[in-house]
Amino acid sequence: MSKLWGGRFTKQTDKLVEEYTASIPFDQELAEEDIQGSLAHVTMLGHCGILPAEDVALIKEGLEKVRGRIQHGDHVFAVADEDIHMSIEKALIEEIGPVGGKLHTGRSRNDQVATDMHLYLRKRVVEFVDLLQKLQTALLEQAKANLDTIVPGYTHLQRAQPILFAHHLMAYVSMFGRDIERLQDSYKRVDTLPLGAGALAGTTFAIDRLFTAQQLGFGRVYENSLDAVSDRDFIVEFLADASLIMMHLSRLSEELILWSSTEFQFVELDDAFCTGSSIMPQKKNPDVPELVRGKTGRVYGNLIGLLTVLKSLPLAYNKDMQEDKEGMFDTVKTLQGALQLFAPMIATMKVRADRMRRAVDQDFSNATDIADFLAAKGLPFRQAHEVIGKTVLYCIQQGKFLLDLTLEEFKQFSPLFDESIYEVLQPESVVNARNVYGGTATAQVSAAIARAEAELASTADWVAEYAEKCR
Numbered sequence: 001m002s003k004l005w006g007g008r009f010t011k012q013t014d015k016l017v018e019e020y021t022a023s024i025p026f027d028q029e030l031a032e033e034d035i036q037g038s039l040a041h042v043t044m045l046g047h048c049g050i051l052p053a054e055d056v057a058l059i060k061e062g063l064e065k066v067r068g069r070i071q072h073g074d075h076v077f078a079v080a081d082e083d084i085h086m087s088i089e090k091a092l093i094e095e096i097g098p099v100g101g102k103l104h105t106g107r108s109r110n111d112q113v114a115t116d117m118h119l120y121l122r123k124r125v126v127e128f129v130d131l132l133q134k135l136q137t138a139l140l141e142q143a144k145a146n147l148d149t150i151v152p153g154y155t156h157l158q159r160a161q162p163i164l165f166a167h168h169l170m171a172y173v174s175m176f177g178r179d180i181e182r183l184q185d186s187y188k189r190v191d192t193l194p195l196g197a198g199a200l201a202g203t204t205f206a207i208d209r210l211f212t213a214q215q216l217g218f219g220r221v222y223e224n225s226l227d228a229v230s231d232r233d234f235i236v237e238f239l240a241d242a243s244l245i246m247m248h249l250s251r252l253s254e255e256l257i258l259w260s261s262t263e264f265q266f267v268e269l270d271d272a273f274c275t276g277s278s279i280m281p282q283k284k285n286p287d288v289p290e291l292v293r294g295k296t297g298r299v300y301g302n303l304i305g306l307l308t309v310l311k312s313l314p315l316a317y318n319k320d321m322q323e324d325k326e327g328m329f330d331t332v333k334t335l336q337g338a339l340q341l342f343a344p345m346i347a348t349m350k351v352r353a354d355r356m357r358r359a360v361d362q363d364f365s366n367a368t369d370i371a372d373f374l375a376a377k378g379l380p381f382r383q384a385h386e387v388i389g390k391t392v393l394y395c396i397q398q399g400k401f402l403l404d405l406t407l408e409e410f411k412q413f414s415p416l417f418d419e420s421i422y423e424v425l426q427p428e429s430v431v432n433a434r435n436v437y438g439g440t441a442t443a444q445v446s447a448a449i450a451r452a453e454a455e456l457a458s459t460a461d462w463v464a465e466y467a468e469k470c471r
Helices: 015-021 024-047 053-071 084-096 098-104 109-145 165-190 209-216 225-230 233-259 287-310 319-347 353-361 367-376 381-398 407-411 427-432 442-469
Strands: 150-155 158-164
Touching (some): 024 084, 084 098, 109 165, 109 233, 150 427, 233 287, 233 319, 427 442
């Protein structure tokens, strides 16, 4: 069968060209969105009197039948049909006859495909906000269960100062909170309708773009037809947001991998989220966080790939822009898998509070508090810093920790030491001394948890509202 656009051509498309240029192997992912957009478009054509009511009704009935066949796996996505738009239009014409060809009145594949991707990403943005808040909930529950668990805080992967484990987890709650904010903000730009821009210059038909936008639940339409068909920055923005989410997941993955090692033993991941070795029966490998860490690179690559495709393109549409979809679909699938796994993995994680406390008791992470102690007694901080450096060196040479020293040993470094130093050095005292907004003190972490739970409730309301708009 000849192409739907083949009137101007005298030869059939070369088979290699057909295979090379076809996007149907991957853009069939947009089938539901393509039909959704077509239903709104034909409704608008009837509303504006461009098509008679009987044609509109027949086309809508035919589209629903094609949708049903696709949903039941009875539709063949053939390379000869090039893309999802031509595949569905061809199926429609086969279903209802030549009147199906009227569906394309007043539109182009250029504004059609852009509309499909806006519809697709709009749903995904809401989905990912929902998945992120589920991960935040799992982290919050672990934080609430570990408000009295103290763990070494690290800089340069060296023990620095004691902190609450809950405080550490809340850092990721904050990171994922910003990821949610970015997605919510990006929704405004995804929620813009390109349909009606035609190939690049609009259309001669008296269409009503705002009516179509209302039918599809879009908040606004593109102001410029050239921009509408050549804009892909809404996808770039999504890929950038996804890259940041994966970066945060990768950092948390790295810590889970370290914490579950024999060297740390701070946490134990549930068996359901680990695998074994084919040769070493004792092994329990943290494959899920390792794969998330590894898959972060492919999401970064998809972002850079699309930026490179777009960097020198003249207006308006160019075939290069067909390369906008595979990376987007891959990123969606990668991010879906990571977030769907991470929330239950965190929720079922066992925290080894005893191991964390043992680590805190056997290090010098309370040294800064001695310097603060001396500074509060009038010794300049830089001199106090030097005094404690020498004290720590003495402990290392003697095989002791700070709480092991006698008062006489302390006093050989400064006469300002007194019995109160032993209370100052207790891990609980070190933690709760940092009672400033955003600090690791129990009161501050409890307040942070309460604020995060209130924000989660607000996010849940947003998801419910916008999920309804995207249906």
